Amino acid sequence: MMNDVVLSVRNLETEFLTDNGPVKVLHGVSFDVKKGKTLGLVGESGCGKSVTSMSIMGLLPKPYGNVVSGEIIYRNKDLVTLPASEMYEMRGNNIAIIFQDPMTALNPVHTIGKQLMEVLELHRPELAKKERRQYALEMLDKVKIPMPEKRLDEYPHNLSGGMRQRVMIAMALACKPDILICDEPTTALDVTVQASILELMNDLQEETGMSMIFITHDLGVVAEVCDDVAVMYAGKIVEKADVFDIFDNPQHPYTKRLLGFMPDLDSEPKQLIDIKPVDVTEFPEFRG
Ligand SMILES: Nc1ncnc2c1ncn2[C@@H]1O[C@H](COP(=O)(O)OP(=O)(O)O)[C@@H](O)[C@H]1O
Ligand SMILES: [Mg+2]
Incomplete structure (x- = not known):
């Protein structure tokens, strides 16, 4: 592992046991979190962002939710196979999480x-x-x-x-904590409150040197707080880049489409016809 990487998620596959049998939700998710930096995990509702954070924290609902393959490497240990007692110690002390709804x-x-x-x-x-x-x-x-x-x-x-x-x-x-996972922490807040919380998080990170995984579906938030970005779609990471490249030079069609959702203040409002909802029917794991 490169020594500026504090957490490395590799080929993570997580599934849930449902009445209709096992349903795979993460299909080989990989990303690195760098020391003192913020990785944005961005994608639409239902793409698997929270399942990723729960997999890292060892908080998948048991016995239904399970990491079935892959590794989550932190300090040369694989969190996937860490005994429950050590995982308990890890939570809060080393890796902490905040959720959307306090x-x-x-x-x-x-x-x-x-x-x-x-x-x-x-x-x-x-x-x-x-x-x-x-x-x-x-x-x-x-x-x-x-x-x-x-x-x-x-x-x-x-x-x-x-x-x-x-x-x-x-x-x-x-x-x-070394790493703070923020799962849509400002989604429920109005815009001005959101802005002040994001500013606070940036300040606290500078002061403490902690790393963050910032989960959001909002690209405006990504631009505010992230250094690196992983774009997630239907349980897969489809693009990884630093924050400037994501905005200036997006590669994957899904990333480009996500960017199309952003209001562009310098130009005419985007025509509604440009905004195509993602067709989720091709992915059986999207339910409800
Ligand atoms: N406890 C569960 N049992 C079965 N499926 C689940 C469970 N939790 C989440 N899922 C499924 O996993 C997928 C990803 O959900 P989630 O990670 O919560 O999405 P989001 O990106 O909005 O955070 C969804 O299709 C959801 O239905
Ligand atoms: Mg979520």
């Missing part, structure tokens, strides 16, 4: 402070109780939540969607 990840009946301190108790056992509260405050401050002292005693529903996502980012970063 409300499902936060527990509605506990205060923000309690939940943050629980994470710290689990992953930073060296901190004493008093230090944990102090550290939780620092984390909220780091993700630019105003009046962090007050927020610690509030419940998730007291916070706006953007503030909740900042709390999730604080929790993910509390353990100083």
